[in-house]
Amino acid sequence: MADVQLRKLVKRYDEVEAVRGIDLDIADHEFVVLVGPSGCGKTTTLRMIAGLEEITDGDIRIAGEVVNDIPPKDRDIAMVFQNYALYPHMTVTENMSFGLRLKRFAQEVIAGRVSEAAQILDIRELLERKPRQLSGGQRQRVAMGRAIVRHAKVFLFDEPLSNLDAKLRVQMRTEIKKLHLRLRTTTVYVTHDQVEAMTLADRVVVMNNGRIEQAGAPTELYASPRTRFVAGFIGSPAMNFIPCVLEQAAGALRVAIPGGPSFDVPGDRTARYAASAGRKLLLGLRPEHVTEPGGAEHPSVQAFETVLEVTEPMGMETLVYFPMAGTQVCGRVDPGAGAMPNKRMTLVADMRHMHLIDEESGLVL
């Protein structure tokens, strides 16, 4: 096992710069998820680590060794592909043992590792089958088995769950997490699904436009996004962004929403926002912080009235949508709160979790 370091990593295709100077340290045993919209450079970054893509500029080190010019087969990595890339003419056993056979491991070693991996993944009864006789989930397991038997330094996953149906995806997500807890192999995992990123990662790296927007623990990214992009990308339903003006009155700050309510900024944030007083900003509030009254009383939990446009009962909660300052705002209320479309309702905004965003720079203040 090993750590992975990316230093000023750049990938350029003719005119397009897909990856624009990335620095990232992935510790030994760490599970890092690269997440971002399509075209953000996450897969290119992974493929550069794998050696399937040439590096335009910068360095990649695996276990301290620069691997820029080392071919994939000598990097001691294992990779799981989006469409599994199982060899269709080989049985499951042959698929899993292919790498070991090429490296001329002893027969007993190969048999031992294959049966060990088959046990871990619960695919012992599939070993003699061909890939076409397997379901999507089973193929996914075999693809992981092929990675496991190698005892590689680093596991690379390229959107491994995106070809599975929703239910199986959740199940395999748990399997991957269990696998990592058991093997502790350094893992780089690419996905465009922020839920996958949040649930799997020790550390999430949000990428956009070939750059890293923010890297941190899932909870850190969720609670303290540094940019509007991260704030909007992490969390589902997404954070609300409401145009507002930050007003100063008698030493306190207020967030005034044009044509809507005004909210007091909590006292402990006054110093942080004071310099931006008088500016037009975006108020960022997650749906769970726009809810029905009746929780803990707190001066920063402030009520307002609105007319609901749409309600979406989810079972454990109901999502409510209403217009505010020209945007649609989403809130989460208790199913018993009686939320109905076209009904007037009192909601509260929990300003302790507010974010203020400078629209021009896209930075969270």
Next chain:
Amino acid sequence: MASNAATAPDGATRPRSSLRKAAQRRSTIAFLMALPLILLIAALVVYPAGYAIHLSTLNKSMEEFVGFENFEYLFERETFWMVVWQSSIFAITAVVFKALIGFVVAHLVHNIPLKGQRKWRGMLLVPWVIPPAMSTLAWLWLFDSSYSAFNWIIEGLGGPRVPWLGETGWARFSVILVNVWYGAPFFMIMYLAALKSVPEQLYEAAEIDGAGWWQRMWFITLPMMRNIIAITVLFSTIVTFANFDIVRVLTAGGPIDTTHVFATYAFKLGIESSDIPLGAAVSLFMFPLLALAAIFILRDVNKRGNQG
């Protein structure tokens, strides 16, 4: 058809109702719908084949039934066995070289950037597109021993004149060469299609698994192309075995019958020597050989099925 049968009058007797049931069965309907085509194929394939068998049992004047006498006569003739031998050598050598050259060229074209690939593909297909009777004429001139380009070049380099079509060894080489030139593009285009159907990620997975160039070729490319290779070789073997025009135009079977293949020999005996029954017997001899090859190759293809 089914609804007609279903609404037949109720007074039908027992045997008629079981007939009605048979008519309603999906397989029966499918068979009836395919029947016109089956009849057409029967008329176009079975009739000529049957007629050829019938012809081969007649005497030279086609008036008397002689049983297997034509075959017995052939089996006793050295020339016939030489034709069997020459046809086999001709077909096997030509197919092997066509397959090899097609394989290599397909890989070269596959690795050309997509932009220029169409142009190359088109140009490389030209030999296959020109009617061989015509392109073989050009080869005939190229092979001319006194005035041809080949000998001119060889003489220019200080070599001796080569009797391309005048000496058994060289003549056999020449007909095979032209056949390879004509048939290799077909292999190229089939193999290119097969290559393009191999997902790129298989190669990437193999690369990460530690496979070098040769191992990727051996463990990924070849197994993935096996069915196409088998079918292409079978098809080409049949066509090459039955080749007529190239040998006919280039050597007409000469010198002294040494380059004859089944089709040209059958033509010579049947048309030129006016012994149609004997010619039919020669051409029928191809059938068991090709059937055997087809059974072996197709059995292998069936066994593996579609592995995609």
